[in-house]
Amino acid sequence: MMADDTELVSNTDQKMEDASAENPARADPPSSDDSGDSDSDSEDEAESNQQIVTLESELSANPYNYDAYVQYIKLLRKTANLEKLRQAREAMSAIFPLSPSLWLEWARDEASLAASENVPEIVMLYERGLSDYQSVSLWCDYLSFMLEFDPSVRGYPSEGISKMRSLFERAIPAAGFHVTEGNRIWEGYREFEQGVLATIDEADIEERNKQIQRIRSIFHRHLSVPLENLSSTLIAYKTWELEQGIDLDIGSDDLSKVSHQVAVANKKAQQMYSERAHLEENISKQDLSDTEKFQEFMNYIKFEKTSGDPTRVQAIYERAVAEYPVSSDLWIDYTVYLDKTLKVGKAITHAYSRATRSCPWTGDLWARYLLALERGSASEKEIYDVFEKSLQCTFSSFEEYLDLYLTRVDGLRRRMLSTRMLEALDYSLIRETFQQASDYLTPHMQNTDSLLHLHTYWANLELNIGKDLAGARGVWDSFLKKSGGMLAAWHAYIDMEVHLGHIKEARSIYRRCYTRKFDGTGSEDICKGWLRFEREHGDLEHFDLAVQKVMPRLEELQLMRLQQESTPVKPSAGLKEHSSQKRKAEQNVEEESLAKRQKRKSQKEVDLGGQSATVPATKNVKAENGKTADSDKEETEDAKPLKPKVYRDECTAFISNLSVKAQEEDIRKFFGDDGGVDSIRILHHKDTGKPRGLAYADFVDDEHLAAAIAKNRKMFFGKKISIARSNPKKGKKEFTRRGNVDGSGNSKDPSLISEKAKAPLGGETEGERKGNEVEVRGKNTFAVPRNVKPLGYTTPKPSADETPKSNDEFRNMFLKK
Structure with missing residues (x-):
């Protein structure tokens, strides 16, 4: 298996030196042709060395350039610079998980130079490669290397046999x-056991029978696995049994002379392979795009999950991640499956380790990794190392960093309170983590609910676990120095003190914040909250003091609000210019209309011999300014400002979870090239200009839109994109409590228009004419007295026999006697 064309290319000068040492007669000066070849090789070597220098400069400036590393290693292999080659591979593997082909190339290069003393180093290379990806080719090379070069295995000693059997048993579930x-893998296992059988003395019948039974068992296990060419394996098995003296019909599938269990297992394996044959064919097609092939892998995984065999599900997941190692969605899907299936174990934590090496920019994977370590009862040092490594990565949002900090604190809290915890943890670890999170996130997430949640959690743990009231107060005081404009933060601080029964301290916080300016009605709310607090917790003296403080503040706020309402909003410069242009255009239209009416009037009546005749005005009759009416119309239209294009989203798809690498042409190609896409709008951040992962796609008709929506949750650039029909009206307020209101605050519902608005200018409403009580409307009615009935008052009902009074009787009731 080791024979391959991947040996290192030797240096030309070294070849010549070796040839001269072996045969002095060949040390003569080279011919003219040889000289030409030598010059050509020298030029190639000089060019390669120049490229190496250039790549070294690039990698020094940017060590995360994956393609530059691959090219660099390729050139170093070509020039046989072994020392630099090893250094380059080590540097790359420290940053990136190498692909199976890169690991295989590295191991074979070192194996070609193998000696007995460096076998353990090469074994470690193979183990490192298999730690990243479970590659069949890498496993086969590893097993072949051990059989050929490991002194403890060569010659089939008992310790070497045990070592190889253990290695083969690891390879079977993996590959x-x-x-x-x-x-x-199966054939290599049988060949190894056949070699062991050949070393057993024929006189030792008992030992030979044990070995024969071991080979038979491997055949039986092999025949029960749904693999390609099972029929060939069955023929090989029958041939082998024939050699052992058991007569089996090689030309048929008859297994009547073997155990019933083996026959049933083989039949089931063949059926399982038939069910998977088309799935294997789909993922092996050469004309598929990466997106299409990825989807075929996901279909294969879904199928294996329905079969319920975790080993087979893991096997197809491993094949998928080897094909798409940087797909974060795939790694999340894989690790979530392992969490549900295996619960705990080294297999899960190892999978998370590989996932975070492949996709270090995905915060969700790091957070899940920490949870998996906690479930597996990992040591504090191991968990801390993973946490620190995660903070060195670059994520797409600060929320991901916050989630990591909270996950770390959650784990510390749980383990600190657990009775099964073997190692003692100090609360200072939690305090240090919170402090680090606050220092890092506050400049970027100031005045956000997420940051408030972090500090609320911190203060609660200071009280409940740290038993430090001063520490909890210090958390709030420090937070409010930077986010004092958050009303919710003040309320949370006050609630903590009230919950602890510290009424005096809560009152002092109200005194600190009641004069602050908060968004919306927050300033009024904090004042009213203080009054409510004193009603519930304070005595009369404190209540009166609160009223004395709060009422002037409320009046001040009310006055400020009235001034804001009475001050007209000044239009912006752009709006002023637009309004000016609009007025000029309207004035031009009015002047044009007046000129047209005068001309039509002068041309309408023409006296012909004492009779009047109507002469139609033509379009080409010139106005007083010498221009035609049509030209006037064109100038009027040109005077109107150009309006920006309005997208009504009537046949539009909204796309989210879009890769930032996706371009407009990529999205158009994803939906198809049949002309259904009208336009595509990728949304960008206002500040940075970077894509937000959102887009709109307009389609020519509903049929193409429906076809696009059908691709919802499909993989695109390694992510499952979400596609839904855009419905902008959904988020708009159509009605308010008082009815349909336009942008100016005026009601559009005629039934809700006040009577005063309907009345003539300067006139009275119907209610005023009739002397009825008129409802006082508007916001500025706080000073208008109202008739309020006492609590518990009910209108007395007239008795059944009571006679209604007439108008005269009512009038007499109020007349003075």
Whole structure:
């Protein structure tokens, strides 16, 4: 298996030196042709060395350039610069998980130079490669290397046999279930056991029978796995049994002479392969795009999940992540499956370790990694190391950093309170984590609910676990120095003190914040909150003092609000210019209309011999300014400002979870090239100009829109995109409590228009004419007295026999006697 064309290319000068040492007669000066070849090789080598220098400069400036590393390693192999080659590979593997082909290339290069003393180093290379990806080719090379170069295995000693059997048993679940390539592992296992059988003395019948039974068992296990070419495996098994003296019909599938269990298992395996044959064919097609092939892998995974065999599900997941190692959605899907299926174990934490190396920019994977370590009872040092490594990564949002900090604190809290915790944890770890989170996130998430949640959590833990009231107050005081404009933060601080029964401290916080300016009605709310607090917790003296403080503040706020309402809103410069242009255009239209009416009037009546005749005005009759009416119309239209294009989203798809790498042409190609896409709008951040992962796609008709929506949750650039029909009207307020109101605050519902508005200018409303009480409307009615009935008052009902009074009787009741 080791024979391959991947050996290192030797240096030309070294070849010549070796040839001269072996045969002095060949040390003569080269011919003219040889000289030409040598010059050509020298030029190639000089060019390669120049490229190496350039790549070294690029990698020094940007060590995260994956393609530059691949090219650099390729050139170093070509020039046989072994020392630099090793250094480059180590540097790349420290940053990136190498692909199976890169690991295989590295291991084979070192194996070609193998000696007995450096076998453990090469074994470690193979183990590191298999730690990243479970590759069949890498496993086969590893097993072949051990058989050929490991002194403890060579010659089949008892310790070496045990070592190889253990290695083969590791390879089977890792690569032996690969439907199209898994046969290589099984066949290698049988060949090894056949070699062991050949070393057993023929006189030792008992030991030979044990070994024969071991080979038979491997055949039986192999025949029960749904793999490609099972019929060939069955023929090989029958041939082998024939050699052992058991007569089996090689030309048929008859297994009547073997155990019933083996026959049933083989039949089931063949059926399972038939069910998977088309799935294997789909993922092996050469003309598929990456997106299409990825979707075929996901279909395959979904199918294996329905079969309920975790080993087979893991096998197809491993094949998928080897094909798409940087798909965060795939890694999340894989690890979530392992969490549900395996619950705990090294397999889960190892999968998370590989996932975070492949997609270090995904905060969700790091947070799940920390939880998996906690479930597996990992040490504090191991969890801390992973947490610190996660903070060195670059995420797309600060919310992901916040989630990591909270996950870390959650774990510390749980383990600190757990009775099963073996190692003692100090509360200072929680305090340090909170402090680090606050220092890092406050400049970026100031005045946000997420940051408020962090500090609320911190203050609660200071009280409940740290037993430090001063520490909890310090958390709030520090937070309010930077986010004092958040009303919710003040309320949370006050609630903490009230909950602890510290009424005096809560009152002092109200005194600190009641004069602050908060958004919306927050300033009024904090004042009213203080009054409510004193009603519920204070005595009369404190209540009167609160009223004395709060009422002037409320009056001040009310006056400010009245001034804001009475001050007309000044239009912006752009709006002023637009209004000016509009007025000029309207004035031109009015002047044009007046000129037209005068001309039509003068031309309408023409006296012909004492009779009047009507002469139609033509379009080409010139106005007083010498221009035609049509030209006047054109100038009027040109005078109107150009309006921006309005998208009504009547046949539009809204796309989210879009990769920032996706361009307009990529989206158009994703929906198809049949002309259904009218336009595409990718949304960008206002500040940075970077894509937001959102887009709108306009379609020519509903049929194409429906086809686009059908692709919802499909993979696009390694992410499951969401596609839904855009419905902008959904988020608009159509009605308010008083009815349909336009942008100016005026009611559009005729039934809600006040009577005063309907009355003539300067006139009275119907209610005023009739002397009825008129409802006082508007916001500025706080000073208008109202007739309020006492609490518990009910209108007395007239008795049944009571006679209604007439108008005269009512009038007499109020007349003075």
